[in-house]
Amino acid sequence: MPGQIRGKCRISVFVSGTGTNLQALMDYQQLHPDWPAEIVLVVSDKPRCQAVDRARRAGIPVFANEVKAYPDKAAYEADILRALQEYDVALIVLAGYMRLVGPTLLNAYRNRILNIHPSLLPAFPGRTAVRDALAANVSETGVTVHYVDEGIDTGPIVAQRVVPVEPGMTEADLLERVHAVEHELYPATIAQVIMDRQM
Known part of the structure; x- marks a missing residue:
């Protein structure tokens, strides 16, 4: 594949929105040549979102299709899977991807999909975590990185x-x-995940 860096873990970043975490990862990759990951593909269910624009400006290949363009979610994920295989992706990183990952991708990338969530899980799962933390009047919230499973923010x-x-x-x-x-x-x-698992 073009741009491959020897010895790097090839990752795909999944996005749906503004792409602030995608930008942070791209910036980190640029500033830290010893980072063991290489972003080789950005996947989005929102072809016109700002995150897709960020990826294209950075010269990163993009797969961006709406689910409604497919007969069903399984067909949509099968198309994503073909793209992931084409780019030899070893690890999926969700960064504001606002869609539950289905069985097609979960089975192909079991324990190889990470998500970042804006709370100290299991507190405040779901899309409104920051608002929910404020409504609960807590003195602290946080950030969690977890593996993705069939549930909503329930993985290890x-x-x-x-x-x-x-x-x-x-x-x-x-x-x-x-x-x-x-x-x-x-x-x-x-x-840390890449190094611990020797990916």
């Missing part, structure tokens, strides 16, 4: 970091603080 936890919640914080304030932690924790955890 790999790494966590605490994020303090200050009185009077808005959702935007807390989200900014969470993102800062995510952008540090995710590349470090990906590297």
Whole structure:
């Protein structure tokens, strides 16, 4: 494949939105040549999202198709799987991918799909974790990196970091603080997983 770096674990980043975590991973890869991962493919279910634009500007190959263009979710994931195999992807990294991963990809990449979530799981799973933490009036929340299974944010936890919640914080304030932690924790955890598993 073009751009392959010898000895690197070939990863695919799955996105659906603005792509702040994707950008952080791309920046980290650029700044740390010893990072053991190489982003070889970005996958999105939202062809017009900002994350796809970020990947294209960086020259990273993109698979971006809407699920509704396929007969069903299995057909959609089978097409993704073909792209992953074409680029010899060893590890999938979800970074704001707002869709449950189905059996087609789970079975092919069992225990090789990571997700980052903006809470200290098992607290506040789902899409509104930051809002839910504020509503619960907790003094701290956090960031979790975990393996993906059939559930919603239920897979085995790999790494966590605490994020303090200050009185009077808005959702935007807390989200900014969470993102800062995510952008540090995710590349470090990906590297640790690759090295521990000798991927």
